[in-house]
Amino acid sequence: MSKGPGLFSDIGKKAKDLLTKDYLSDHKFSVSTYSESGVALTTSTVKKAGYSSGDVAAQYIYKNTSADLKVDTENYFHPHASLTAAVGHNQAPQIDLTVTLGTSTFALGAEAGYETTSGKLTKYTAGITVTKPDSSISVILGNKGDTITASYVHYMDELKKSAAVGEIARKFSTNENTITVGGSYAIDPLTLVKLKLNNHGSLGAVLQHEVIRKSFVTISSEFDTKALEKTPKFGASLILKP
Template structure:
């Protein structure tokens, strides 16, 4: 299984994570309590402008089944039931929100040593169907994704992509937005220890011939501290400093400044994650 293809969603994921993961421009707090029983609890809070948003999540594990329940600030209840090995190489995920009775969705993931298939369908009278498939191995991945709206009998999306991965580099090329956008990304480890990585992502609009790009880096200072940077052609510059002050417990400071809008104050955020 380790040498089989990753899901289609993993194409370009390494570059996306380096450029976007953990950047946060609000005040965020996460407390996770695993517990000695199959039950675990997580509380999340975020100060977004003048609004405080929060939710409480609970997870219960029993054999091959995992049940996740989340209650947000507005008393909306989201439930996800995951069943592993419903058949060889496959797992199923049933999700729905309360009180939204049309939010139900069924996802099935099939990870075979030669092919990876992800499919989802809405559980309502006019569902949207999404199917993604990828073939290859841990080094080369080729795949595509199609979305179909049964209500309008039309395709909502079709995407294709290819990626090449090695421990010291990763490159991907994707055709998106129904064939209107071409996105390329590249990640390279500067040193043999993989402590310093650089990343570049470029997007080309085929219809308008517009180009955009983003560059970034990630540097592991030591076992506790990581620094990331990001530069975009739209003039935005961002920086992230993260410290793991105890195992799985992180404090992250993020900041972003728009060099083309000097009259606007820089954005910054602080996130604290506690996982005993």
């Protein structure tokens, strides 16, 4: 039986990951470590447009309480640190409802944010997802009702590594439509290829290989098919996890 989203942020996530995740325009190196006590430590280095930056992040999770510490170092070594803690609930109110009928799961979600001083809404979003064992369709109304996005994902294998995806997004304030199609294909159990193309001429490709368990090398590129004289964007990432 398929499972529906557990949080509102999961609505439409399958299509979003296929169309955006791993499409890089920078160079990134990341190493993560975990301990049984609930402490996770991640160090990352990113080089983009000739500038380098790095960060070290630590997270401690115990039941429904979490604490995060992150120290960033810019190219000119201007460090700054931030400490955040979350206890038991999200800052923005959320409503989630999941209903399963046979092999289909229907999930509804809504999220709102507000200013504590004035009580005014700063954002409100709603969405619905229908999930089947081999497909998923989602509709999200966002940006205070200014945009609507519909997406469809169809999986080609049981592991859900090979898939086709389509997305239509409309912004009402500008009457602009963006249509994106793409997908992923598992060349072998360790190697994945992803492609995407939208109606504005943006074409992207990703090649990802799992060098060892949970550790990935990713190479991506993106270029404008309507302006081939422009220099394509290239990115690379190495992520090492225990």
